[in-house]
Amino acid sequence: MEDRKPDNLMIQASELTHYYGPRPAIQDVNFGVKRGEILGFLGPNGAGKTTTMRIITGFMPPTQGKVTLADYDVVEQSLAVRQRIGYLPETVPLHTEMPVTSYLKYMGTLRGMPSRQIKRRISDVIDLCRLGDYHKTIIGKLSKGFRQRVGIAQAILHEPEVLVLDEPTIGIDPIQVVETRRLIQDLGKEQTVVLSSHILPEVNMICERVLIIHEGMIVAEDTPENLAQRLQGVDQLQVEVGGPVREVTAALRQIKGVTEVTHRSQQGRNVFTVQVQRGQDLRDEISRVVVSNDWRLLSMQLVSMSLEDIFLRLTTHEEL
Amino acid sequence: MRTIRAVAWKEIQVYFGTPIAYIVGLIFLVLTGIFFAIGVVPSENNPFPEASLSNFFQWSTTILILLAPALTMRLLAEEQKLGTIELLLTSPVRDWEIILGKYAASLTFLLAMLLLTLYYPLLLFIFADPDPGPIYSGYLGLVLYGAAALAIGMLTTTITSNQIVAGFVAMGIIAALSFVHFSSELLGGFSALLISEIGLQSHFEDFGRGVIDTKHIVYFLSVTAVFLFLAIRALEFRRWR
Numbered sequence: 001m002e003d004r005k006p007d008n009l010m011i012q013a014s015e016l017t018h019y020y021g022p023r024p025a026i027q028d029v030n031f032g033v034k035r036g037e038i039l040g041f042l043g044p045n046g047a048g049k050t051t052t053m054r055i056i057t058g059f060m061p062p063t064q065g066k067v068t069l070a071d072y073d074v075v076e077q078s079l080a081v082r083q084r085i086g087y088l089p090e091t092v093p094l095h096t097e098m099p100v101t102s103y104l105k106y107m108g109t110l111r112g113m114p115s116r117q118i119k120r121r122i123s124d125v126i127d128l129c130r131l132g133d134y135h136k137t138i139i140g141k142l143s144k145g146f147r148q149r150v151g152i153a154q155a156i157l158h159e160p161e162v163l164v165l166d167e168p169t170i171g172i173d174p175i176q177v178v179e180t181r182r183l184i185q186d187l188g189k190e191q192t193v194v195l196s197s198h199i200l201p202e203v204n205m206i207c208e209r210v211l212i213i214h215e216g217m218i219v220a221e222d223t224p225e226n227l228a229q230r231l232q233g234v235d236q237l238q239v240e241v242g243g244p245v246r247e248v249t250a251a252l253r254q255i256k257g258v259t260e261v262t263h264r265s266q267q268g269r270n271v272f273t274v275q276v277q278r279g280q281d282l283r284d285e286i287s288r289v290v291v292s293n294d295w296r297l298l299s300m301q302l303v304s305m306s307l308e309d310i311f312l313r314l315t316t317h318e319e320l
Numbered sequence: 321m322r323t324i325r326a327v328a329w330k331e332i333q334v335y336f337g338t339p340i341a342y343i344v345g346l347i348f349l350v351l352t353g354i355f356f357a358i359g360v361v362p363s364e365n366n367p368f369p370e371a372s373l374s375n376f377f378q379w380s381t382t383i384l385i386l387l388a389p390a391l392t393m394r395l396l397a398e399e400q401k402l403g404t405i406e407l408l409l410t411s412p413v414r415d416w417e418i419i420l421g422k423y424a425a426s427l428t429f430l431l432a433m434l435l436l437t438l439y440y441p442l443l444l445f446i447f448a449d450p451d452p453g454p455i456y457s458g459y460l461g462l463v464l465y466g467a468a469a470l471a472i473g474m475l476t477t478t479i480t481s482n483q484i485v486a487g488f489v490a491m492g493i494i495a496a497l498s499f500v501h502f503s504s505e506l507l508g509g510f511s512a513l514l515i516s517e518i519g520l521q522s523h524f525e526d527f528g529r530g531v532i533d534t535k536h537i538v539y540f541l542s543v544t545a546v547f548l549f550l551a552i553r554a555l556e557f558r559r560w561r
Contacts (some may be wrong), residue, residue: 083412087410106326112323
């Protein structure tokens with residue numbers, strides 16, 4: 001059923017649901033992150049990005065569902081997971097009364113690094129994050145942009161296999177934004193990176209794959225190029241079909257006007273995402289193909305329509 | 321062990337880097353100094369004072385009701401307020417290591433504070449001939465009493481992100497446990513015995529008299545262990561909120 005091999009996946013989340021009180025913050029969220037991939041969560045504020053990241057990092061358990069990171073269960077084997085992640089929370093919480101180097105040394109020890117390695121890595125990350133002139137400054141006296149750098153420095157200090165960055169460029173000035181993005185791209189060459197953002201161009205620039213999350217649900221999953229294309233003129237249909245995956249995919253691909261078909265299974269159901277050139281309504285054609293092959297057409301939904309609404313709520317332009 | 325030390329060392333640095341520790345230390349030394357002097361300097365009410373620290377010990381426990389929570393109230397409440405707890409709890413550190421590390425820092429500060437009071441007995445040994453027994457046992461009792469008070473403070477700072485609430489609730493619990501033995505006089509029989517056995521103060525008195533009773537040591541260590549255990553459970557529970 002699953003076309004990706006699970007052992008290639010660094011992070012695998014299945015059917016994550018989290019409730020704050022009666023309202024679900026995220027619902028039935030499924031995704032996988034490949035080793036070495038940079039995955040972006042894109043969504044307006046309040047979409048459920050922070051909740052998802054807090055679950056991945058083991059800060060809180062999901063109400064339902066399961067996440068594994070490097071094949072360790074985030075809840076059951078929390079310590080093994082926490083040894084492998086570097087995390088930058090959204091608000092960049094730092095101990096404001098400590099100088100930068102003491103803080104980094106403290107965080108390094110908490111991560112179980114040997115002291116010689118801590119010393120070496122501190123000078124590395126201070127260079128990488130350009131904190132050189134401020135390494136003795138009390139964190140509370142640093143500007144927002146520099147605090148952000150300290151936040152990134154502590155996240156990468158122990159060279160974690162997975163970096164989780166929640167809104168890494170929020171609230172910092174444009175030049176620092178550019179620098180931070182470049183830094184993340186460099187880090188992503190060797191590490192698995194999961195980041196969240198509400199800025200469309202940012203995600204397009206940094207990420208290899210994007211999940212669009214809206215009102216707690218993943219509404220689209222694609223490469224930045226395809227996303228951009230979709231904005232320019234491709235519609236997408238979500239079709240749920242009861243039938244053999246390979247044959248259905250092949251048959252759907254043959255329909256005129258279809259540009260791409262991808263498959264994912266959601267709670268054991270086969271959902272096909274069909275890309276269609278904009279302006280063509282292929283719903284008739286698709287249902288005919290499915291039915292004529294004796295497969296069951298279980299649902300069909302035009303996704304791009306709703307995506308547009310979400311895009312409207314994203315920050316699509318940057319004022320640099 | 322290394323993580324506990326790292327957590328403790330960070331907190332000790334904060335203690336000595338912020339005014340609160342100095343204020344707590346100063347208040348403690350000024351007040352205990354006054355009560356020490358009242359106990360040993362001849363006055364109209366007490367023309368022939370004894371060269372002992374009993375007055376100092378007795379009042380120190382009361383002063384610690386106020387000051388021990390001042391040392392612990394920040395420890396986890398502030399992390400929760402500032403959100404730094406998110407990085408602490410996502411680091412590969414066990415919950416008990418966090419609690420014990422922070423507790424060790426507050427205990428270290430208390431010991432440092434008590435170390436500074438050692439010039440009271442020093443004065444006694446220079447200018448008089450005190451009985452050393454009650455002095456040793458009194459200090460042991462004070463350390464045990466302080467350890468229990470700080471453990472109570474650890475629990476309250478874990479369950480709230482508000483330092484003031486953490487401080488006052490701890491003060492309330494320590495004060496209640498310290499003074500509960502007074503109420504045992506109103507009751508009779510088993511309930512009176514039970515209540516006087518629960519109280520911190522009733523277990524402290526023997527130490528001031530120079531008696532080291534294992535029963536009292538076990539009592540204070542148990543109170544400490546119970547509250548630290550509850551604090552660890554509270555922190556674990558925090559993850560599931």
